[in-house]
Amino acid sequence: xxxxxxxxxxxxxxxxxxxxxxxxxxxxxxxxxxxxxxxxxxxxxxxxxxxxxxxxxxxxxxxxxxxxxxxxxxxxxxxxxxxxxxxxxxxxxxxxxxxxxxxxxxxxxxxxxxxxxxxxxxxxxxxxxxxxxxxxxxxxxxxxxxxxxxxxxxxxxxxxxxxxxxxxxxxxxxxxxxxxxxxxxxxxxxxxxxxxxxxxxxxxxxxxxxxxxxxxxxxxxxxxxxxxxxxxxxxxxxxxxxxxxxxxxxxxxxxxxxxxxxxxxxxxxxxxxxxxxxxxxxxxxxxxxxxxxxxxxxxxxxxxxxxxxxxxxxxxxxxxxxxxxxxxxxxxxxxxxxxxxxxxxxxxxxxxxxxxxxx
Amino acid sequence: xxxxxxxxxxxxxxxxxxxxxxxxxxxxxxxxxxxxxxxxxxxxxxxxxxxxxxxxxxxxxxxxxxxxxxxxxxxxxxxxxxxxxxxxxxxxxxxxxxxxxxxxxxxxxxxxxxxxxxxxxxxxxxxxxxxxxxxxxxxxxxxxxxxxxxxxxxxxxxxxxxxxxxxxxxxxxxxxxxxxxxxxxxxxxxxxxxxxxxxxxxxxxxxxxxxxxxxxxxxxxxxxxxxxxxxxxxxxxxxxxxxxxxxxxxxxxxx
Numbered sequence: 005x006x007x008x009x010x011x012x013x014x015x016x017x018x019x020x021x022x023x024x025x026x027x028x029x030x031x032x033x034x035x036x037x038x039x040x041x042x043x044x045x046x047x048x049x050x051x052x053x054x055x056x057x058x059x060x061x062x063x064x065x066x067x068x069x070x071x072x073x074x075x076x077x078x079x080x081x082x083x084x085x086x087x088x089x090x091x092x093x094x095x096x097x098x099x100x101x102x103x104x105x106x107x108x109x110x111x112x113x114x115x116x117x118x119x120x121x122x123x124x125x126x127x128x129x130x131x132x133x134x135x136x137x138x139x140x141x142x143x144x145x146x147x148x149x150x151x152x153x154x155x156x157x158x159x160x161x162x163x164x165x166x167x168x169x170x171x172x173x174x175x176x177x178x179x180x181x182x183x184x185x186x187x188x189x190x191x192x193x194x195x196x197x198x199x200x201x202x203x204x205x206x207x208x209x210x211x212x213x214x215x216x217x218x219x220x221x222x223x224x225x226x227x228x229x230x231x232x233x234x235x236x237x238x239x240x241x242x243x244x245x246x247x248x249x250x251x252x253x254x255x256x257x258x259x260x261x262x263x264x265x266x267x268x269x270x271x272x273x274x275x276x277x278x279x280x281x282x283x284x285x286x287x288x289x290x291x292x293x294x295x296x297x298x299x300x301x302x303x304x305x306x307x308x309x310x311x312x313x314x315x316x317x318x319x320x321x322x323x324x325x326x327x328x329x330x331x332x333x334x335x336x337x338x339x340x341x342x343x344x345x346x347x348x349x350x351x352x353x354x355x356x357x358x359x360x361x362x363x
Numbered sequence: 364x365x366x367x368x369x370x371x372x373x374x375x376x377x378x379x380x381x382x383x384x385x386x387x388x389x390x391x392x393x394x395x396x397x398x399x400x401x402x403x404x405x406x407x408x409x410x411x412x413x414x415x416x417x418x419x420x421x422x423x424x425x426x427x428x429x430x431x432x433x434x435x436x437x438x439x440x441x442x443x444x445x446x447x448x449x450x451x452x453x454x455x456x457x458x459x460x461x462x463x464x465x466x467x468x469x470x471x472x473x474x475x476x477x478x479x480x481x482x483x484x485x486x487x488x489x490x491x492x493x494x495x496x497x498x499x500x501x502x503x504x505x506x507x508x509x510x511x512x513x514x515x516x517x518x519x520x521x522x523x524x525x526x527x528x529x530x531x532x533x534x535x536x537x538x539x540x541x542x543x544x545x546x547x548x549x550x551x552x553x554x555x556x557x558x559x560x561x562x563x564x565x566x567x568x569x570x571x572x573x574x575x576x577x578x579x580x581x582x583x584x585x586x587x588x589x590x591x592x593x594x595x596x597x598x599x600x601x602x603x604x605x606x607x608x609x610x611x612x613x614x615x616x617x618x
Contacts, residue, residue: 199478206477206484207466207491214464217453224413224447225465226439226531329455 026288041186056186058298060254063189064247065290067196069274070283071243074200076272077280077329078209079236080216082147085138085154086244086271088161089131091263093245094252095171097127098180101253120183124192124249131245132238134161139237143230158268165260176259177252184254192250196243201283203239212236216281277318279325288326364427366391366567367535372411372421373591381407382591385421389535394561394568396582398575398602400611404591405571406448409537412569413445414438426534444533446524448540448571454513458504458523461512462495465530495530501563502526502556518549522556529564536560538570542577550577557581579603587611 037059040050051059068086075083100123107115142153165171203209211232214222223229252258274293278285296314300307365388372385382404389395397405410416412423414435422431430438439445453461476484499505502522507515512523521541528536541557542550554577561568572578578585579599587595587602589611595602602608 202478202480207463207487208474208477210460210464213456213460214453217455218451220415221447221451221453222464223415223435224439224445224451225527226436227464228434228436 027284038190057254058294059186060184060189060250062291062294063193064250064254065271065274065294066193066287067243067247067250068271069278069286069290070196070200071240071247072271073275073278073281073283073286074204074212075236075240076275077282077286078204078216079212079233081143081233081237082151083154083237083240084151084265084268084272085156085158085161086240087263087265087267088154088158089135089241089244090248090251090267091161091165091260092134092241093124093127093131093248094258094263095127095165095177095248096130096245097123097249098177098252098258099170100126101181101183102177116181116183120188120253124246127249128242128245131248132242134245135238135241136234139234139241143233143237155265155268158263158265162260162263165263171260174259174261176257176261178257180252180256180258182253182256184250189250189254192246196246197283197287200239200243204283208232208235213281273315277315277325279327279329281329282325282327282331284331285325285327365389365424366393366426367412367569368424369412370422370424372408372418372423374407374411374416374418374420380591382411382418385588385591385593387586389567389569391534391567392561392565393584394557394570394582396578396585397569397571397588398573398578398585399588399594403588403611405588406539407591408588409445409539409569409571412438412537413443439531439533442532442534443537444528444531444535445537446521446528446539446541448543450520450524452512452520452523452527454511456512457509458499458512458515459492459495459508461523462498462527462530463491465527466491466494498526498530501529501560518545521545521553525556525560529560533566535567535569538568538572540571540573542572542574550574553577554581 037051041056043050068090072083072086075081075086101119104119104123106112107119110118138154138157142150142157145153166173171177204212211222211227214225214227215229215232219229248263251262255262270293274289275286277293278287278289297307297311300310303310367387367389369385369387372382373380374382385404385408387395387408397408399405407416411418414430414433414437417432422429424430425438425441425443428441430441433441453464456464475481476487496505496508499508502525504519504523504526507519512520515523521544525536525538525541538557542553545553557568557570558581560566570578570582582599585595585597585599585602586593587605587608594607594611595605597605
């Protein structure tokens, strides 16, 4: 039988069908949420603060998971120091916000809207710089060695934050203005997903995937593996920094405790659960893992036991994660924006179908 | 002028002298065979030429420029393509993606195009896809473009490796035991394929092979390595009758 297999793993038809409906369903829910929350401006408070808080956290987790997936899943570098980059972004952006004086020319509300993205960007850039500095010496390590090096980096950042005066040590930084709202979180999450998606589906992304598959062959095919490894690490760190900034302005309080190894592991969990190398898988896993502890709240003390148990069961029955390396079925999306390239490719392969493939 | 010129190449691993005083000159369009018993240093020579190893002594010139000490990806971009003795495909990717990756630098587009998906992005992607497909057509793999590389039969994996090497538009192609593990039928097809590729793309080829029938039929000039040293060089006929070569392969005659 010559049927098409994209992951090498047989997929039951039902799952395939489910994936086809996932994207339109997800988009519909997102649009609905936007409408519901937009109603606030007309005096209808439909979505409570509690639910909005969860949504914001979900968006932040999406940024974290997707950016870590670029490093771990796409480029195949096993990093568990993501919370470290997050911390850099969170502290830099929080301190910038707190130390930025009043601008004379505009009202304080307008100032908040203008300075927030700048501050987040600065946090992201600081994290990217940290990624660059850490990446250059450590990325010659492979597999578990790299994992331990990045683990060490995460700890260094935490300990530095614990001991510097400017970060106020274990007391943390309180009363950060609550700039992060649904709209900002959504905007940055969508931007992250779109940018990383575009990177992965370009020749730069192919170079990164080639490194994951076989570094020596990639090098022999003319790919500057060092450059792409450092780059993937830096881009991942940048978005982690942005997410850290969003979190800082959402929680309004940050301390080194929030950026420990457990946080890194939590992000890694989302990536593995969604499927290493699958961006849409990371998005869904981030949403599920943000919602799960809340959904399980009625179980009270058993909550975390069930949460952990769910993960164990999932890993036993679906070790490759929700999607493996595949993405959400984009048939729906493609039918909206069908590109010429794909049409041509399709007609070509149909033409060839009969005579090609002689074994 | 020689396309590839190697002068007094030497490399030791600890106490083992893998390659010592190796010289080689290949003119454009030549097809040269590199043979020798197991462990003679053939693959080491390939790894030095492609930049995986740095030689301790000696220099390598390609197309008029010195490439000694350059990184592998830079040497590849200058026009040296290679295949591997133990196949190294990007296993989990499709056949087409394998070839697309090798195209990378022949036609790249910038980050601006990548992130914003400009019209150039689509044009380049189309160009890359078409180029990759055309390489697959040459090696009769186009019908399998969407298959996962590791699921291909062995012979086709070997062909895919050649297709991938060709996608980088090499001037010099280094083939490391292309016929290993092939049956006689497949070997004969490979022989025709290599001859045809050489004509079609005016390629210069350096080939390591253990299958003597293939080497003798294909190569105009053969170099024999043993213990890292060139022990003979000449036409297939000369090599066949060279006592030192026979000795290296079969051992000394008992008197």
